[in-house]
Amino acid sequence: MRSYLFRKLAFFFVISIGSLLLPGCFDIQEVDDLNIVLALGIDRTDNGLVQVTAQLVNPDAVPSAGGGESGSRGGQPFLIRDETGRSIEEAVEKFKADVPHRMYLAHNTLVVFGCDYAKQGLDRAFDYFERNRYFRRNQLFLVTPGQARDVLSAPSDPEPVNALGLRDLVEQIGEMFRVVDSRQLEVMKEYLSPSQAPVLSLVDRDATGHLLMKGVAVFCGPKMADVLTVEETKGLAWLLGDTRQVDIHLPCGSRGDGAESAVRLLTSRTKVIPRFGNNGVSFLVKVQARAEIDRLCPYERLTEKTYKQLEQKTAQYMEQQIQALVEKLQSDGVDACQFGTRLFIENPRRWRQISAHWPAYFARAQVRCNVRVHITRTALSSNTPESAASPNGLAPPAGRGVVTP
Amino acid sequence: MIIDKLRRTKRKDLWNDPARIASLVDASLSEPDEPLPASVEQLRSWVKAEWKNCDDFQLRDVDVHGTRGLLVWLRGLVDLARIEEGVLEPLAALQKRRPDMQQMASVLHTVRIRWIKTRQELNTAMSDGNVVLCADRSKSALVLDVSKPPVRAIEKADNEPTLQGPQEAFVEHLELNVALLRKRLRSPRMKVESMRIGVYTKTNVCIVYVEGIAKPTLVEEARQRLRKISVDGVNDINKLRELIGDAPYTLFPTTEETERPDRVTGSLLQGRIAIMLDGAPSCMMVPAQFIYFLASAEDYYTNYTLTLFIRILRHISYWSSLLLPSLYVSLLSYNQDLIPTPLLVSMVVQHRGIPFPAILEALVMMCIFEALREAGTRLPRAVGQSVSIVGTLIVGDAAVRAGLVSAGMVIVVAGTGVASFALPAYGFVNSSRIIQFAFVVVAGVFGLVGIVVLGLILVTHLVSLRSFGVPYMAPIAPFTWSDMKDMFVRSPWFETKRRPEQLEPVDRVSNRSPAPRPPNKPHSGEGQ
Numbered sequence: 001m002r003s004y005l006f007r008k009l010a011f012f013f014v015i016s017i018g019s020l021l022l023p024g025c026f027d028i029q030e031v032d033d034l035n036i037v038l039a040l041g042i043d044r045t046d047n048g049l050v051q052v053t054a055q056l057v058n059p060d061a062v063p064s065a066g067g068g069e070s071g072s073r074g075g076q077p078f079l080i081r082d083e084t085g086r087s088i089e090e091a092v093e094k095f096k097a098d099v100p101h102r103m104y105l106a107h108n109t110l111v112v113f114g115c116d117y118a119k120q121g122l123d124r125a126f127d128y129f130e131r132n133r134y135f136r137r138n139q140l141f142l143v144t145p146g147q148a149r150d151v152l153s154a155p156s157d158p159e160p161v162n163a164l165g166l167r168d169l170v171e172q173i174g175e176m177f178r179v180v181d182s183r184q185l186e187v188m189k190e191y192l193s194p195s196q197a198p199v200l201s202l203v204d205r206d207a208t209g210h211l212l213m214k215g216v217a218v219f220c221g222p223k224m225a226d227v228l229t230v231e232e233t234k235g236l237a238w239l240l241g242d243t244r245q246v247d248i249h250l251p252c253g254s255r256g257d258g259a260e261s262a263v264r265l266l267t268s269r270t271k272v273i274p275r276f277g278n279n280g281v282s283f284l285v286k287v288q289a290r291a292e293i294d295r296l297c298p299y300e301r302l303t304e305k306t307y308k309q310l311e312q313k314t315a316q317y318m319e320q321q322i323q324a325l326v327e328k329l330q331s332d333g334v335d336a337c338q339f340g341t342r343l344f345i346e347n348p349r350r351w352r353q354i355s356a357h358w359p360a361y362f363a364r365a366q367v368r369c370n371v372r373v374h375i376t377r378t379a380l381s382s383n384t385p386e387s388a389a390s391p392n393g394l395a396p397p398a399g400r401g402v403v404t405p
Numbered sequence: 406m407i408i409d410k411l412r413r414t415k416r417k418d419l420w421n422d423p424a425r426i427a428s429l430v431d432a433s434l435s436e437p438d439e440p441l442p443a444s445v446e447q448l449r450s451w452v453k454a455e456w457k458n459c460d461d462f463q464l465r466d467v468d469v470h471g472t473r474g475l476l477v478w479l480r481g482l483v484d485l486a487r488i489e490e491g492v493l494e495p496l497a498a499l500q501k502r503r504p505d506m507q508q509m510a511s512v513l514h515t516v517r518i519r520w521i522k523t524r525q526e527l528n529t530a531m532s533d534g535n536v537v538l539c540a541d542r543s544k545s546a547l548v549l550d551v552s553k554p555p556v557r558a559i560e561k562a563d564n565e566p567t568l569q570g571p572q573e574a575f576v577e578h579l580e581l582n583v584a585l586l587r588k589r590l591r592s593p594r595m596k597v598e599s600m601r602i603g604v605y606t607k608t609n610v611c612i613v614y615v616e617g618i619a620k621p622t623l624v625e626e627a628r629q630r631l632r633k634i635s636v637d638g639v640n641d642i643n644k645l646r647e648l649i650g651d652a653p654y655t656l657f658p659t660t661e662e663t664e665r666p667d668r669v670t671g672s673l674l675q676g677r678i679a680i681m682l683d684g685a686p687s688c689m690m691v692p693a694q695f696i697y698f699l700a701s702a703e704d705y706y707t708n709y710t711l712t713l714f715i716r717i718l719r720h721i722s723y724w725s726s727l728l729l730p731s732l733y734v735s736l737l738s739y740n741q742d743l744i745p746t747p748l749l750v751s752m753v754v755q756h757r758g759i760p761f762p763a764i765l766e767a768l769v770m771m772c773i774f775e776a777l778r779e780a781g782t783r784l785p786r787a788v789g790q791s792v793s794i795v796g797t798l799i800v801g802d803a804a805v806r807a808g809l810v811s812a813g814m815v816i817v818v819a820g821t822g823v824a825s826f827a828l829p830a831y832g833f834v835n836s837s838r839i840i841q842f843a844f845v846v847v848a849g850v851f852g853l854v855g856i857v858v859l860g861l862i863l864v865t866h867l868v869s870l871r872s873f874g875v876p877y878m879a880p881i882a883p884f885t886w887s888d889m890k891d892m893f894v895r896s897p898w899f900e901t902k903r904r905p906e907q908l909e910p911v912d913r914v915s916n917r918s919p920a921p922r923p924p925n926k927p928h929s930g931e932g933q
Contacts, residue, residue, distance in 0.1 A: 019850060027852075030763060031737045032756045036749060059754045106742035107749060134742075164746070 032059075034104040038078065039163035041148030042125060043114035045084060050117070052091035053082040053149040054103065055163050063160055077160040080153050088128045105132070109163050110140035110170075111184075112148040112203070118217065118224035122198075126191065126222065129184060137185045140170055143200045143217040143224060154205045162211070169213045170201050173230070176246050177237030180216055194351065194358075195340035196221050199236070202228075218329070218336040226332045228325070235325035238287050238318060238371075239337040243268045250313050252297035262294035263314050263375065274343045276350050282366040283339060285322060289314075289371070293378045302382045307375055315371040326367045335362050438523050445473045445541050452477055455528065469496045471503040474540040477527075482534030484553035491515040492536065492549060506543040517550035529607060556581065557686075562665050564831065570706030571667040579609050579683035585666040586613060590673065594618075600631060602645070602682075606638030609683040610645070613669075618676045620909045626873055627678055627691065642685040651871050656836040659872040661693035668702050676910030692872035692908065694879045696892055699723060701829035704895055712895040720893060722824035726837050729824065730767050731844035731856050733817045737763040739852030755811040764849025766810050770818040771842065773800050778822070879907035 041053035061075040081099055085091035095103045111129065113122060122141075129135050144151045156165025174181030182200045190198040198219045206212040215229040216236070228236060237243045246265040251258070268289035275282045291314060293302075300306060329336055340358055344351040354361055388396055442448045449464070452475075456462040461480040466473065476492065491514040499512050510518055521527060522545045527537055534552030559581070562574035575582045583597055598612045610631060614624050630649040639645050642662060651659045660680075663669060664687045669679050672690045680689040699719050704712045736744055737752065744752065759766065777796040781789045801819070804810045821841065828834045840863065847855035870877035880888035885906045890896040899920040904910040 028738050028762070028849075029741070030756075031741055031749075031752055032759065034741065034753065036746075036753060038746070057750050057753065059750075059757045062750055062754050104741065107746045109746060136742075161750075 029102065029104075033101050035099060035101045037103055037105050037108050038161060039110050039112065039152055039166070040108060041082075041112045041114070041152045042088060042117050043148050044117040044120055049084050049086060050088055050091055051082055051084045051149070052088055053080060053152055054092075054095060054099075055080055055152050056099075056103075057161070078162055080149070082149060088125060105134035106136065108135055108139050109167050110142055112142045112144055112151050112166075113200070114148040115143065115145050115224070117148075118143050118200075118219075121222040122219070122224075123222040126188065130188065135184070137188075138183045140167055141182050141184055141187045141200050142166070142170065142203050145202065145204050145214070145227070150205060151203055151211065154209055154211050156211050166203060166211055169203070169211060173201075173213050175244065177233065177240075177243045179237050179240050180213075180233060182216075190338075191219075191222070193338065193341045194344040194355065195335040195338045197334050197336045197338070197340075199336050200224075218332065218334045220332070220334045225334045226328070228328075231321075232325055232328070235318075235321035236336060238268060238270055238322055239272070239285060239325065241270055247294065248291075248314055248317060250310075250317060252300075259298055260295070261297045261300070261310065263291045263310060263373075264294045265314075265373070266290045266292055266376070272339070272342050274339065274346045276343070276347065276354075280364045280366070281339075281343060281354075281361055282368070283342075285367060285369045287318060287322075287369070287371040289318070289373045291373055291375045293375060296384050298384060299387050300384055301387050302378060311373045311375050314373040314375075318371045318373070319369040322369050322371075323367065330363050330365070333359050333363065339365060438525060440522055440544060441524060441527065441539065441546055443542065443544055445475050445539060448539050449475055451524070452527070455524075467493070467496060469499055469504055469509060469540070470501065472505070472509075472540050472542075474509070474538060476536055476538055477531060478536040478551075479531055479534065482554055483536055483551050487515070487551040487553075488536055491551060492538070506538075506540050506545070506547060509538070509540065510547055513547075513549065515549040515551060519548045519550075520545045521548055522546075529601075532607060554578065559585070565663060565665055565668075565702060565829065567701070567703040567706060570702060571665070573666055574664045575666060575681075575686045575688060577684050577686050579611060579681060582666070582681055582688065583611060583613070586669060586673075586679075589666060589670040590615065595673070598628070602631065602634050603636060603638035606640075608639050610639070611681045612678060613673065613681060614678040615673050615676075618674065618904070618910050618912055619678050620676065620911065623692070623873060623908075624678055627680065631680070639682060640684065642680075642682050642687050642689050645680065645682055646689055651873065655866070655870060656839055657695075657867070657870060657877070658698070658830075658832045658836070659691075659693055659870060659877065661690040661697050661830070662687045662832060663690065663702075664688070665702055671702075671705065672697075674904075674915065676904050676908040692875040693877075694872065694875065694907065695867065695877055696880065698830040698833035699828065700891075703829075709895050709897045713893075716893055716895065719827060719829075722827040723837065726821050726825035726828070726834070727841050728844060728856065728860075729821045730771060730817055730841060731848035732853075733814070734763045734767045734845055735848040735852045735856055738849060743853075752811075752813060755813050758808050759811050761809075762849075763814070764845065766814050767818070767845050767849070768842070770800075770810055770814055771821075771845065774818050774822055775838065875907050880905070883907075 035054075036057040037054050038057060039055040041051075041055075043051040043053070045051050056079045058075060058077055058079045061077045063077065081095065083091040083094040083098075085094055092103070092105075111125075113125065117125075129139075142151075151166070152162060154162060156162045156169075159165035159168060170180060170182075178186075179199055180201045182198070187198045187200060190196075200217050200219065202214040202217045204212050204214045213230070215227060216233050217224050218226050218228060234243075234246055234248075237246070243265065244267055246268070248263045248265060249260045250263065251260055266289075268287055271286040271288075273284040273286065275284070291311075293310065296302065296306075326337065335358070339362060340351070340355070344355075390396075394400060442451060445466075452464070459479075463478050463480050465476045467476060468474070474496075476488070478488070495512045495514050496509060499509065501508055519530075521530060521537075526548075527546060530537055530548040534554050536549045536551050538547040538549060556578045557576045559573055559576055561572045565574075573585060575585065579599075587595065592615075594616045596612075596614055596616050599609050600612075601607045602610045612624065612627050612631070627649075631645075634645070634648050636644070636648070639648075646658075646660050646662070647653065649660075661672075666688075669688050669690060673679060677690050677692060680691065682689075699716065701715075701719075704716065737756070741749055756763075761769070773796075777792065777800070780792045781796075784792055801815050805812045805815055825834050825837060828837075844856060844859055847859045851858070868876070868878050868882045876883060879885070880892055887903055888905050888907065890901055891905070895901075898916065899918060902916045903913050904915045906913075
């Protein structure tokens with residue numbers, strides 16, 4: 001009995017010593033030996049090389065709630081280092097040589113591509129980011145019209161860390177329409193879909209050097225083709241799917257001296273019905289939206305008629321926007337509105353017949369819009385204050401028995 | 406002589422016959438079952454030889470109208486006034502000439518008397534604090550219970566305090582403890598079976614159970630296990646527990662201990678049995694399951710709605726008292742990718758400039774915490790408080806300021822301590838105090854993978870345990886749906902109709918009262 005126990009204990013002893021000495025701790029990486037990479041910028045240099053910019057957390061300057069010793073030393077809460085190489089992999093490898101501590105890529109939140117690099121094609125970058133085991137698939141892919149390095153070193157007050165601020169900006173716009181929320185997973189999905197037209201958010205610095213969300217960049221395959229402003233992006237979003245809380249500004253006409261009324265689309269739902277015709281393809285875009293009034297034209301009274309007018313004007317505006325966008329995309333030859341994918345879903349066999357000539361088909365595709373807007377509420381007040389004011393000191397219209405809708 | 410006897414006895418037989426061993430090594434010089442000598446003279450010489458060099462041994466000759474008698478007792482254990490009033494005075498007042506023992510017994514004023522025939526019994530009776538009366542011409546002696554053993558007063562349950570509910574606690578006197586139980590279970594169905602354990606101490610041990618509820622084979626199992634014990638003596642319930650426990654090498658307690666009689670009666674009524682020991686201010690309850698250690702007496706004395714929250718909190722705190730430091734270490738040393746980015750940044754900031762790896766930091770902090778806890782328990786109360794102040798100030802604040810440990814680690818270790826304090830069962834908490842070190846070491850060597858593997862081993866071990874034949878994780882594995890009513894939540898009493906299934910009680914139904922509801926018709930108010 002005793003020998004059995006002894007054997008058991010000896011077994012556990014050997015196992016524990018063995019595990020400590022043989023394989024244990026081989027991949028230990030203490031948290032203070034890490035350079036946490038929050039963002040990568042990828043640019044093309046003039047001589048055709050790739051410049052990778054890494055934004056690292058600067059633990060000495062990160063403001064912490066406790067204050068204490070850290071954080072008081074000042075400086076920027078993030079550091080910028082860059083390397084140049086023939087490929088992204090080579091440049092990232094070079095960080096080992098001249099940045100102390102290990103580059104820790106698992107917390108990378110976004111990748112910014114410079115305009116030059118994006119125009120040349122992102123396919124090599126896609127390969128790297130899809131293959132590497134450290135990256136999370138929810139990192140954002142962004143494009144900037146200038147150099148990625150400049151965007152990554154711009155201040156992003158009040159958020160101390162640039163990368164997190166940048167991500168915040170994109171996600172705030174992304175609450176309205178998901179198309180700007182260009183996570184790696186989404187971008188790869190768009191890239192691999194029949195339309196082969198990924199859409200990446202476009203960020204830049206404004207005149208004061210602060211970060212700015214500028215719209216989206218549309219890609220034809222891996223190559224950047226064109227840029228859409230935020231207004232144009234709304235049209236793209238209505239073509240692609242559901243949106244939330246989108247603002248629409250409408251001119252007031254003759255009475256308003258350039259004043260605008262505004263309508264907020266609470267939600268919109270889109271249905272695209274593709275049709276294969278004899279001579280090409282056509283699409284019927286049906287958009288249904290619910291809206292509330294954000295602002296009325298001056299002196300305007302809210303009646304059934306104005307309600308109807310507003311709804312019509314909004315619908316018209318949206319149709320125009322969509323049509324303008326489709327024309328722009330057709331002239332660019334970029335199927336960012338995923339018409340090809342919709343055709344494929346509708347009838348894969350027919351799609352395969354025409355897919356080889358899809359750019360030609362797309363350029364000639366006919367798009368009809370059918371937008372219906374329903375204004376459900378007026379926010380907190382129904383009329384404009386100046387229409388309710390009475391110089392004679394009369395009671396408000398509702399109190400005088402004037403029927404208001 | 407003893408060696409000869411031992412030679413003749415095979416080891417296997419000895420193992421199965423503890424009485425035999427006891428007889429071999431018994432302290433008494435005489436043969437155990439030799440009858441008492443008939444004459445007082447012989448008895449006196451024998452008893453004097455037997456109790457030689459025992460200064461507390463007392464002896465008094467009495468002459469009851471021609472019959473010579475002998476009173477023997479041990480000083481300090483008996484009430485002298487009661488000997489005078491209950492024994493000596495009635496004997497002196499006895500009118501009959503040359504009375505025999507029967508006549509003497511009938512006039513005594515002592516409530517409890519008992520006849521004995523052997524020398525062994527005489528020794529035991531004296532040690533229990535009785536007075537033994539022997540007389541000429543009688544083969545048996547009379548044991549008179551005039552004992553007044555030193556007893557502590559019944560006090561509040563200090564180790565298992567509750568705000569509501571009964572407050573009494575057991576004391577070190579078995580009879581009083583049994584009385585505390587009987588006070589709550591006024592039925593002849595509550596059985597108290599006692600036996601003597603310990604060759605020298607001859608300690609009284611009781612098995613208490615409720616006939617008609619407790620499973621008979623369970624009671625028999627307890628009897629068998631207790632009978633096998635042959636030791637010098639048992640001082641405390643823990644020695645008994647280690648001697649009869651199911652899994653001797655496990656860290657988890659397979660018996661439950663309490664100092665609250667109300668808790669014991671509660672579990673007796675569930676179909677468990679209690680084992681009590683003279684001289685121990687606590688009572689052992691078997692079978693014990695994992696979930697009982699996470700339930701407090703308070704759960705049953707407060708509203709069931711609160712219990713829902715508290716129990717879940719307790720389950721969380723148990724697992725966090727096991728896993729919190731190890732998870733922190735593994736996140737800090739291996740699996741940084743699992744932390745949200747802002748948290749990781751703040752951890753890096755905290756950990757900057759600390760010279761030790763996270764595992765070492767954790768182990769040092771945990772050791773210091775355990776040392777503080779031990780110091781706080783053992784020291785007198787007044788000093789204990791200053792220890793805790795010094796501990797929190799120096800270890801907590803100064804160590805962080807000096808840059809020896811990170812503030813996060815202090816929070817984690819302190820949180821682990823608080824979580825373990827939130828558990829009601831002390832013996833159970835001690836197991837997690839040890840296991841958490843194993844988890845930290847494994848986390849420091851293998852990271853999260855190690856924690857998962859060790860967690861699997863731990864769970865496998867837990868489900869392999871049994872307590873008196875009942876699976877340790879009983880209502881969870883094997884799963885019993887009906888027992889879930891008193892598990893993570895406590896359902897209200899009117900819903901709790903059955904005793905726990907895993908104890909296989911004879912009578913399964915404990916509650917036949919209907920659920921409370923308003924009367925069908927509102928009071929009509931007729932006649933007003």
